[in-house]
Amino acid sequence: MTLYCNGQRASVEDLAGALTNYGHFTSLQVRGGAVQGLDLHLRRLQQGTEALFGTTLEAAQVQAWMQHALHAEEMRDAALRVTVFSRAFDFRQPLRPVAVDVLVAVAPPVTMPATARRVRSMVYQRELPHLKHVGTFALFEQRRRAVQDGFDDALFVTDDGEVSEGSTWNIAFLQGDQVVWPQAPALRGTHERLLQAGFAPAQQQVRPVALAELDRFSGAIACNSAGVWPIEAIDGVAFTRSEMFCQWARAAWRPPPGSLWGPSVAQVSALFSLTGLHRLGMAAGRRYNRRLTAPSWRLGN
Numbered sequence: 001m002t003l004y005c006n007g008q009r010a011s012v013e014d015l016a017g018a019l020t021n022y023g024h025f026t027s028l029q030v031r032g033g034a035v036q037g038l039d040l041h042l043r044r045l046q047q048g049t050e051a052l053f054g055t056t057l058e059a060a061q062v063q064a065w066m067q068h069a070l071h072a073e074e075m076r077d078a079a080l081r082v083t084v085f086s087r088a089f090d091f092r093q094p095l096r097p098v099a100v101d102v103l104v105a106v107a108p109p110v111t112m113p114a115t116a117r118r119v120r121s122m123v124y125q126r127e128l129p130h131l132k133h134v135g136t137f138a139l140f141e142q143r144r145r146a147v148q149d150g151f152d153d154a155l156f157v158t159d160d161g162e163v164s165e166g167s168t169w170n171i172a173f174l175q176g177d178q179v180v181w182p183q184a185p186a187l188r189g190t191h192e193r194l195l196q197a198g199f200a201p202a203q204q205q206v207r208p209v210a211l212a213e214l215d216r217f218s219g220a221i222a223c224n225s226a227g228v229w230p231i232e233a234i235d236g237v238a239f240t241r242s243e244m245f246c247q248w249a250r251a252a253w254r255p256p257p258g259s260l261w262g263p264s265v266a267q268v269s270a271l272f273s274l275t276g277l278h279r280l281g282m283a284a285g286r287r288y289n290r291r292l293t294a295p296s297w298r299l300g301n
Helices: 012-020 038-053 059-073 137-148 190-198 211-216 242-252 265-275 278-293
Strands: 002-005 024-031 078-085 101-107 117-123 153-157 163-166 170-175 178-182 204-207 219-224 227-234
Touching (some): 002 012, 038 059, 137 153
Parallel strands (some): 117 153, 117 227
Antiparallel strands (some): 170 219
């Protein structure tokens, strides 16, 4: 892994500022110099910066630093983690305005699990679940406990028994021919939103999903920036159609040849309607549509 801070190779002094452990990030996969859902990742970074630092993050500058890091490492396939923090942040004066710093980590590409996963439910909810903040200790500890007990990963459930999300992934269920997305508070992933844009609105719904009703579903899938993979079982409940559901999901969001940038205006509008993000409207859809014909950054030509 190689680290760049504000467009330059990161120094020890740069990294020391990250030890405060206050910030947020996004993780994404680069293939052939392009990224699926780039606008979603950039918007996540902007929203997190506004929430945690009260300042505006210039998406174009962040994008340029991401491109620079990939060029410097001569990588067209890679995993990127972009972290926003501030070397000037002082927890003793948390309201003092500070400039933010952007740390870009470049590593070899990550692939999705090769086989279906067996997961264990655990009562847990992340702090500020709508933000992808750097407080990841509890996520990894919950996963560790699940693996110790013979499972592959952990699925989080609220105190009221509602399914929310996995340790580092979102989940969807199959009921008949309907895709069901849990409504409980969770980090709304970029790949989750791409899949919601790929499925027809009539094929899916967002609603509370109780752990006690899992036997009503025939399939389950997990998704994050690495892709989509099937869930074989949750606790003692097995799903017989997860492999088929996974194939359907992968086909639902398949970018046009030569483009990895995002769904059409109509798809994005349907997505925002489904998830209640009406305020983003058609303008966001048009930005996605431009990405299909004019990708905003690539390595080389």
